[in-house]
Amino acid sequence: MGVLDIVPAGVLTGENVRKLFNYAKEHKFAIPAINVTSSSTANAVLEAARDIKAPIILQVSQGGSAFFAGKGLANDKQQASILGAVAAAHHIRTVAKAYGVPVVLHSDHCAEKLLPWFDGMLAADEAYFKEHQEPLFSSHMLDLSEEPKEKNIATCVEYFKRMAPLGIWLEMEIGITGGEEDGVDNTGVDNAALYTQPEDVYEVYKALNPISPNFSIAAAFGNVHGVYKPGNVKLQPQLLGKHQTYTSQKLGGEPAQPLYLVFHGGSGSTKEEIQTAVENGVVKMNVDTDTQFTYLTGIRDYVLKKKDYLMSQVGNPEGADKPNKKFYDPRVWIREGEKTMAARVKEACQDLGNVDRL
Numbered sequence: 001m002g003v004l005d006i007v008p009a010g011v012l013t014g015e016n017v018r019k020l021f022n023y024a025k026e027h028k029f030a031i032p033a034i035n036v037t038s039s040s041t042a043n044a045v046l047e048a049a050r051d052i053k054a055p056i057i058l059q060v061s062q063g064g065s066a067f068f069a070g071k072g073l074a075n076d077k078q079q080a081s082i083l084g085a086v087a088a089a090h091h092i093r094t095v096a097k098a099y100g101v102p103v104v105l106h107s108d109h110c111a112e113k114l115l116p117w118f119d120g121m122l123a124a125d126e127a128y129f130k131e132h133q134e135p136l137f138s139s140h141m142l143d144l145s146e147e148p149k150e151k152n153i154a155t156c157v158e159y160f161k162r163m164a165p166l167g168i169w170l171e172m173e174i175g176i177t178g179g180e181e182d183g184v185d186n187t188g189v190d191n192a193a194l195y196t197q198p199e200d201v202y203e204v205y206k207a208l209n210p211i212s213p214n215f216s217i218a219a220a221f222g223n224v225h226g227v228y229k230p231g232n233v234k235l236q237p238q239l240l241g242k243h244q245t246y247t248s249q250k251l252g253g254e255p256a257q258p259l260y261l262v263f264h265g266g267s268g269s270t271k272e273e274i275q276t277a278v279e280n281g282v283v284k285m286n287v288d289t290d291t292q293f294t295y296l297t298g299i300r301d302y303v304l305k306k307k308d309y310l311m312s313q314v315g316n317p318e319g320a321d322k323p324n325k326k327f328y329d330p331r332v333w334i335r336e337g338e339k340t341m342a343a344r345v346k347e348a349c350q351d352l353g354n355v356d357r358l
Contacts, residue, residue: 003055003102004358010097011105013134014167018214020055020102021260021283029353030263030278033057033106034345035288037064039091041295044338046092046099048345053358056345057284059106060088062114082120089124089136101358105136106171108286109143112155118142122162129166139169145220149174149200153207164212171262171284172208174200175220195239196220198246205247205259216260216284219243235273237263240280257281274351287348291341298340302333 003023007016024030036042036058049056060068062081069084089105096103110118118140125135142159144152156172163170175196196219208215221239244257251258263269263277263285274285309316309327316322326332349355 002358007055007102008097009100009102011093011103011138013138014214016102017104017138017169020104021216024283024354025257025260025281027353027357028278029357030274030282030285031055031057031104031354032287032345032348032352033059033104033108033284034291034348035059035061035064035108035286036088036092037067040334040338041291041341042088042092043095044295044341045291045345046096046101046103047338048342048349049101049103050099051342052346052349052355053101054349054354055102055104055357056349057104057106058092059108059286060085061108061288062110062117065107065117078114078117078120081114081117082124085117085121086124086136093136104138104169104284106139106141106169107137108141109173110141111143112147118159122159122168125163125166125168135166135168137168139171141171141173141218143173143218145173145175149203153204156204157207157211160208160211160215164214167214170208170215171218172204172215173218173220173262173264174204175218195222195236196243198243201243201259202247202250206250216262217243218262218264220264235269237273237277237280237282240277240282244281260284262286271351278352285348285352287345290348291344294344295337295341298336298338299333301340302336 003020006019006023012020034045034057036045042058045056045058065084065088066075066080067084068088069080073080073083075081085107092103092105107121121137121140125137128136140163142156144155152174156170160170201217201219204217219240221237222235240261243261244259247258248254248256259281261280261282263282265286277285303310306327309324312324314321314323316324
């Protein structure tokens with residue numbers, strides 16, 4: 001039995017999102033969440049998922065959403081980010097089913113100062129629900145990890161009570177996704193900020209589960225955003241198993257893995273770290289830094305290879321009167337970026353065991 005035996009192709013919402021994550025936990029694989037900033041990057045991700053027969057998560061950040069709408073728009077009140085997120089969602093919804101794969105449509109990190117963006121997306125969900133009996137997005141993330149724990153959890157509870165009746169999954173973060181700043185490497189410091197404690201994770205579970213089981217937790221285990229040299233980042237994905245055990249014991253021992261966990265800052269992680277995370281109940285892993293770079297490489301290599309055909313509209317090594325339109329047409333060089341990005345998405349799926357799952 002494959003994923004398409006339990007959920008349909010296209011954008012999933014409500015119970016279908018949970019069915020997908022349950023299937024992933026049961027079969028010990030996770031799904032990469034790829035940040036998209038344009039219809040081109042979104043299509044590349046969908047193409048990759050189709051080719052390897054895999055479910056996929058597409059997500060938009062606040063900045064990526066603004067870019068989707070157009071960098072020429074004002075965003076002083078998050079209006080461009082709201083508009084771009086909604087535009088991205090409608091594009092993905094329009095084409096996803098044609099690719100034949102289940103898609104989770106997600107919004108990425110939302111800190112407290114970005115809550116107007118979150119509010120705008122949620123209003124769009126509510127409007128879409130009135131017409132279609134399901135939300136526009138599959139899920140949203142609230143990242144209030146920099147706020148006091150009590151405020152973080154209370155705010156998540158407040159929003160989740162509004163989201164759950166619409167069938168929207170909530171992802172929240174407790175513990176900080178860190179990194180190196182000004183030459184100071186804090187990723188090896190074992191404290192509650194960089195390495196979330198099991199008691200904190202259970203506190204989140206206890207607050208959210210009575211509302212709905214449709215939520216996931218991004219618990220910090222030394223994660224960083226970006227790519228760093230080997231040795232600069234000390235991931236401890238085995239800590240995720242302790243979170244599962246602690247919460248399971250609080251629930252009487254069943255189920256053994258009650259938590260849906262999320263892996264942030266996954267770019268540059270070793271395959272062993274990824275496998276350990278998946279074994280401990282991670283169902284989603286964010287990938288952005290690596291796919292940004294690989295989208296560039298296809299375009300970069302094309303431009304370097306065809307440089308002599310891109311210096312003018314007419315005239316190239318084949319003749320002074322030879323036209324160059326077929327070389328500088330954006331559909332040609334953008335497509336090269338899509339190809340290399342798609343290849344990296346496939347690699348992420350392979351690392352997570354998310355191949356031939358349909």
